[in-house]
Amino acid sequence: MSGDKKQSASFLARNAIVKNYKRMWPYVKPYWFQGLLSILLAIPIGALEGVIAMSLKPYMDLVMIDKSLQAAWYIPLAIVLFTSLQGGLTYAANYLNTWVGAKITNLLKLDLYKKMLSFDTNFFNRRNSGDILMMFNNNADMACAGLLTNLKNFVQKIFTALSLIFVLFYNSWQLAAVCVTILFVAFLPMTTLKKKIQSVFNSTLIADSTMMTAYNETYAGNKTITSYNLAEYQQNKFKNILDSVFNLQIKMVQKTRWLTPVMHIILSIGIGAAIWFGSYLVLNNYITSGGFVSFLTALIMLYNPMKSLGSNYNSVLMSFMAIERVFGIMDSTPAIADRPNAVEMPSEHHTIEFRNLCFEYNRGTPILKNINLTVTQGQIIALVGNSGGGKTTLVSLLPRFYDPTAGAILIDGTDIRDFTLESLRRHIGVVFQDNFLFAGTIRENILIGNKDATPEQLNTAIEMACLGDFVNSLKDGLDTQIGERGILLSGGQKQRVAIARAFLKNAPILILDEATSALDNKSEAVVQRAIENLMRDKTVFVIAHRLSTIRNASKIVVVNQGEIVESGTHDELMQHECGAYKTLYDMQFKCNSERK
Numbered sequence: 262m263s264g265d266k267k268q269s270a271s272f273l274a275r276n277a278i279v280k281n282y283k284r285m286w287p288y289v290k291p292y293w294f295q296g297l298l299s300i301l302l303a304i305p306i307g308a309l310e311g312v313i314a315m316s317l318k319p320y321m322d323l324v325m326i327d328k329s330l331q332a333a334w335y336i337p338l339a340i341v342l343f344t345s346l347q348g349g350l351t352y353a354a355n356y357l358n359t360w361v362g363a364k365i366t367n368l369l370k371l372d373l374y375k376k377m378l379s380f381d382t383n384f385f386n387r388r389n390s391g392d393i394l395m396m397f398n399n400n401a402d403m404a405c406a407g408l409l410t411n412l413k414n415f416v417q418k419i420f421t422a423l424s425l426i427f428v429l430f431y432n433s434w435q436l437a438a439v440c441v442t443i444l445f446v447a448f449l450p451m452t453t454l455k456k457k458i459q460s461v462f463n464s465t466l467i468a469d470s471t472m473m474t475a476y477n478e479t480y481a482g483n484k485t486i487t488s489y490n491l492a493e494y495q496q497n498k499f500k501n502i503l504d505s506v507f508n509l510q511i512k513m514v515q516k517t518r519w520l521t522p523v524m525h526i527i528l529s530i531g532i533g534a535a536i537w538f539g540s541y542l543v544l545n546n547y548i549t550s551g552g553f554v555s556f557l558t559a560l561i562m563l564y565n566p567m568k569s570l571g572s573n574y575n576s577v578l579m580s581f582m583a584i585e586r587v588f589g590i591m592d593s594t595p596a597i598a599d600r601p602n603a604v605e606m607p608s609e610h611h612t613i614e615f616r617n618l619c620f621e622y623n624r625g626t627p628i629l630k631n632i633n634l635t636v637t638q639g640q641i642i643a644l645v646g647n648s649g650g651g652k653t654t655l656v657s658l659l660p661r662f663y664d665p666t667a668g669a670i671l672i673d674g675t676d677i678r679d680f681t682l683e684s685l686r687r688h689i690g691v692v693f694q695d696n697f698l699f700a701g702t703i704r705e706n707i708l709i710g711n712k713d714a715t716p717e718q719l720n721t722a723i724e725m726a727c728l729g730d731f732v733n734s735l736k737d738g739l740d741t742q743i744g745e746r747g748i749l750l751s752g753g754q755k756q757r758v759a760i761a762r763a764f765l766k767n768a769p770i771l772i773l774d775e776a777t778s779a780l781d782n783k784s785e786a787v788v789q790r791a792i793e794n795l796m797r798d799k800t801v802f803v804i805a806h807r808l809s810t811i812r813n814a815s816k817i818v819v820v821n822q823g824e825i826v827e828s829g830t831h832d833e834l835m836q837h838e839c840g841a842y843k844t845l846y847d848m849q850f851k852c853n854s855e856r857k
Contacts, residue, residue, distance in 0.1 A: 597661050612637055616669050702741060
């Protein structure tokens with residue numbers, strides 16, 4: 262790289278650091294006074310480091326040489342008093358630093374969490390849980406952990422260095438000039454450190470996220486691991502992850518830990534030079550013996566912290582890189598967001614039109630191809646077809662979990678992308694095959710549908726979802742804890758809680774994505790009754806596995822390989838002897854008969 266390019270890269274790097282620290286100001290601003298106080302306290306803490314070294318000159322000259330009894334007690338007493346003051350200030354600075362750092366971290370995490378909630382479904386599909394934790398939690402910890410701490414430490418070290426350098430020059434400007442020059446030489450290797458660790462740092466984050474994913478998968482998939490005797494397999498897989506993390510840790514040591522011993526060697530040369538040159542000055546009466554002892558003490562107190570500065574600088578760089586990653590996330594634009602002039606979706610609709618709709622998860626691999634379908638208010642549209650044909654993808658485009666690659670979905674002639682996301686999704690209810698329930702109570706999970714629901718509305722939703730008998734059988738009723746992801750409930754109970762939630766939402770458009778396919782016959786009958794209650798007076802899209810449940814649909818749409826191959830009522834489609842729907846229906850009916 263040429264000199265101009267190096268200077269340009271260095272300038273851009275410094276600009277990025279300054280810019281990112283400026284962007285941290287809104288998070289620091291509410292606590293600026295406490296933060297500033299913690300940093301200002303570092304000034305006297307650092308300056309007081311020179312007291313001991315400074316006091317040794319009069320102590321040696323007055324007590325050891327002039328035999329002054331008075332100086333023998335007041336100089337040690339002064340040292341104890343100054344050191345006690347320094348200890349108290351250090352505690353206050355550390356307390357304020359931790360308090361402010363935690364507050365800033367929480368503000369940053371809150372904004373990161375808000376940002377995470379703005380991302381579309383595909384964003385999460387392409388990342389594992391470890392990546393998400395690293396991006397939205399650990400980066401904030403790494404960024405803020407070093408923000409004030411490093412600033413306080415640097416201020417403290419600067420004033421420690423200034424006070425000790427003052428002692429050096431006070432005792433001998435000749436010795437001080439030599440030792441300070443060597444000190445600056447020791448700092449030179451630090452200038453190349455960031456470039457060396459950037460790639461290893463990024464790889465370490467990936468490895469750490471993989472490890473977190475392994476923990477999450479073991480927690481969530483413990484039954485599968487047990488039933489398939491996967492303990493040894495998972496153990497070996499985890500060992501490989503640990504080996505990868507270990508190798509990266511060693512690489513980080515190789516690229517960073519050389520700095521401390523190099524600085525140690527350079528600074529030791531400085532101490533050696535000071536002893537050699539200082540001995541000459543003492544013997545020739547340029548400085549007193551007390552001045553020389555004071556100088557050496559100040560030099561050692563100055564050099565010792567500098568030996569470990571390489572490690573501190575490493576943590577500073579980690580904080581800088583974490584801050585860059587945090588604001589990289591903050592600056593990213595969600596793929597699905599409100600258009601600049603988005604409007605509220607009306608509470609009523611007359612038609613929903615899928616016009617020339619195409620969609621691809623991965624470029625060049627079409628999932629939906631030129632879908633054209635018009636639905637009128639109050640219709641029940643059943644989507645059937647072979648597995649993987651695109652049914653779930655089609656209904657997922659309606660609440661904008663994804664946006665179409667081409668074509669559009671229009672409600673009363675308006676592209677749904679021209680509605681605000683909040684109003685669009687407020688008018689659409691969804692009951693999935695595997696509904697997500699949050700850790701908490703049954704009541705809390707149902708009220709997600711409408712947090713302002715009255716007790717009467719809540720009770721109505723419970724009865725319409727056929728959940729009343731189950732809730733009444735529980736000791737704590739609606740306040741029964743259901744565990745993470747509703748683990749303490751059966752499949753049918755989870756579905757009915759989700760249906761009750763959809764009842765409270767009372768959205769005019771309803772999507773039922775194979776809501777009964779994973780249930781046994783008895784549970785399915787109860788849930789199906791609840792679903793029939795839920796579908797009243799709504800425009801409904803039903804993805805059905807059991808074709809017997811959608812015979813009365815207004816229109817049945819057969820979707821195979823991303824295309825609509827047939828549509829019509831049950832009776833109309835059964836008239837097509839070689840039709841796709843009749844073939845599916847006869848095959849399912851035959852299978853059911855054989856089972857009986």
